[in-house]
Amino acid sequence: MDPRGWGEIALTLAVTVALAWPLGIYMARVWQGERTWLDPVLKPVERLVYGACGVKPDKGQNWIAYAMSFLAFSVASFIVLYLILRFQNLLPLNPQGFPGLSPDLSFNTAISFVTNTNWQSYVPEQVVSTFSQMAGLTSHNFLSAAAGIAVAAALARAFAANRAENLGDFWVDLTRISLYVLLPFSLVLAVAFVALGEPQTLLAHVAAHTVEGGKQTIALFPVASQEAIKQFGTNGGGLFNANSAHPFENPNAITNLLEIVAMNVLGYACVVAFGRIVLARRDARALVVVMALFVFGAAAVVYATETQPAPALVAAHADASVNMEGKEVRFGAPSTAIWTAATTGASDGGVNAMHDSLMPLGGGVAMFMIQLGEIVPGGVGSGLYGMVVLALIAVFVAGLMVGRTPEYLGKKVEAREIKYAMLAVLILPLCILGFSGVAAVLPVALKGLANPGAHGLSEILYAYSSATGNNGSAFAGLSANTPWWNTTLGISMLLGRFAYAIPVLAIAGSMAAKPKLGATAGTFPTDGPLFIGLLIGVILIMGGLQFFPALALGPIVEHFQALHAVAAAR
Structure with missing residues (x-):
């Protein structure tokens, strides 16, 4: 560890939050249907989409219709993507000659990209054709991200409403978010990536001659366009098995910085947009502070653990001072630390180093960030509404402590909303711990583990945490392309996405129908340090109580096993 490393982590986080503010202001205008600087170009396209789809933009929906x-x-997206993957051998733009994916892998992958998870049980450059990548996976990177942001927009309108039922129109939100937010910014980012050395081609491969005189065939794809929406939409699925540790996906330090910023900036921007629509900018800043503190804290722990000598090296060499395993050696340990915290906090799932190779506590922190609910800052849209759910629980707890009816942003929080909130948050331990418990004793599941003991349990926990949290990263030691893993992880992704989002929309419907109240002397302030501390406490207590026993059997016990091995060697 050194000051330059800490400075890199702090600077990356500061740049991300700073850029989120103007983006959030712009996105609030998009959510509200206001005029933007892109209207002259995109307004005719928007009208064309509405006309072709029969959408009436001035007609809203209640929460059930939404x-x-x-x-x-x-559902429609899943069916289309499943068919593309299943029959890609019959479709054009397959210069690699890849066959169609198996039924269970098509099921898993289609759910993965429709739920904005991008879990990949396969080696992309050896399985997925150019057409499947562009028409199937890349398009759903846009659409699944837009759908998540649409739910956040509906929640923002609910808190701004006064005795209303209208949450907006899902189809209008989906169209405007795709056209005005995801498409233009991804296009700019893709052009920047091309200029910085990322390939963008329809060629299947290129032949290279090595310095030894040999010949090597290098797989190619339209990388830059995929990489842009992969990060900006917090999707995370790579074109290559090494993901953003591959030099085609992440060729230099500038692309590395851009990708870290891109994977978090839209999550923070959703909170800024929420605050502007609800007229609660200071309350939104409090949520941003909580998110940023968690990311910095996680990055600090990973940086501290990954810059210590590995116990095995200490046992063999008393003067050992370097631990290179699991690092992004091109950019250094600070980059690995902030990327790990950013990607697991953002439900992005893209990696520039293998989390399986991190020290036990470093890998455990990455896992715990996902288990918190992917809210710091979380996926695009989903991070905001997940944080609002926990904020409701926090003010409800505060209200119980002081004997007052809790309120949040001018809306009373009553039993109905808390029941919906608990339905949402309990899906995480149900899927993560439930499926992990079964997999830990089932022989067909255990065959996929590369390691026994505590690390093997960590591989299982991380897989179901990543799937349920719609993250998509993995401990690389797990061989997940089997019917058991493809099916159960697919179910976890479905529940993690929809069993969380539907209760959130129910909360939105309930909140929209309530009167908008002004602050009084008895209103608990939700924009200051006291609320920030309370919210952090609620997040940590819920995460700790639910997952600490499992973590104690996985990464924590592995950490102490490593220390014991060093002591025994001495």
Whole structure:
């Protein structure tokens, strides 16, 4: 550890939050249907989409209609993507000659990209054709991200409403978010990536001659366009098995910085947009502070653990001072630390180093960030509404402590909203711990583990945490392309996305129908240090109580096993 490393982590986080503010202001205008600087170009396209789809932009939906549209769109997206992957051998732009994916892998991958998870049980450059990548996976990187942001927009309108039922129209939100937010910014980012050395081609491969005189075939794809929406939409699925540790996906230090910023900036921007629509900018800043503190704290722990000598090296060499395993050696340990915290806090899942190779506590922190609910800052849209759910629980707890009816942003928080909130948050331990417990004793599941003991349990826990949290990263030691893992992880992704989002829309419907109240002397302030501390405490207590026993059997016990091995060697 050194000051330059800490400075890199702090600077990366500061740049991300700073850029989120103007982006959030712009996105608030998009959510509200206001005029933007892109209207002259995109307004005719927007009208064309509405006309072709029969959408009436001035007609809103209540929460049930909004939720049904959200589900219907996701089901249709799953069917289309499943068919593309299953029959890619019959479709054009398959210069690699890849066959169609198996039924269970098609099921898993289609759910993965529709839920904005991008879990990949396969080696991308050896399985997925150019057409499947562009028409199937990349398009759903846009659409799944837009659907998540749409739910956040509906929640913002609910808190701004006064005795209303209208949450907006899902199809309008989906269209405007895709056209005005995701598409233009991803296009700019893709052009920057091309200029910085990322390939963008329809060629299947290129032949290279090595310095030894040999010949090597290097796989190619339209990388830059995929990489842009992969990070900006917090998708995370790579074109290569090494993900952003591959030099085509992440060729230099500038692309590395851009990708870290891109994977978090939209999550923070959603909070800024929420604050502007609800007229609660200081309350939104409090949520941003909580998110940023968690990311910095996680990065600090990973940086501290990954810059210590490995116990095995200490046992063999008393003067050992370097631990290179699991690092992004091109950019250094600070980059690995902030990337790890950013990607697991943001439900992005893209990696520039293998989390399986981190020290036990470093890998454990990455896992714990996902288990918190992917809210710091979380996925695009999902991070905001996940944080609001926990904020409701926090003010409810505060209200119980002081004997007052809790309020949040001018809306009373009553038993109905807390029941919906608990339905949402309990899906995480149900899927993560439930499926992990079964997999830990099932022979067909255990065959996929590369390691026994505590680390093997960590591989299982991380997989189901990543799937349920819609993150998509993995401990690389797990061989997940089997019917058991593809099926159960697919179910976890479905529940993690929809069993969380639907209760959130129910909360939105309930909040929209309530009167908007002014602050009084008895209102608990939700914009200051006291609330920030309370919210952090609620997040940590819920995460700790639910997952600490499992973590104690995985990364924590592995940490002490390593220390014991050093002591025994001495």
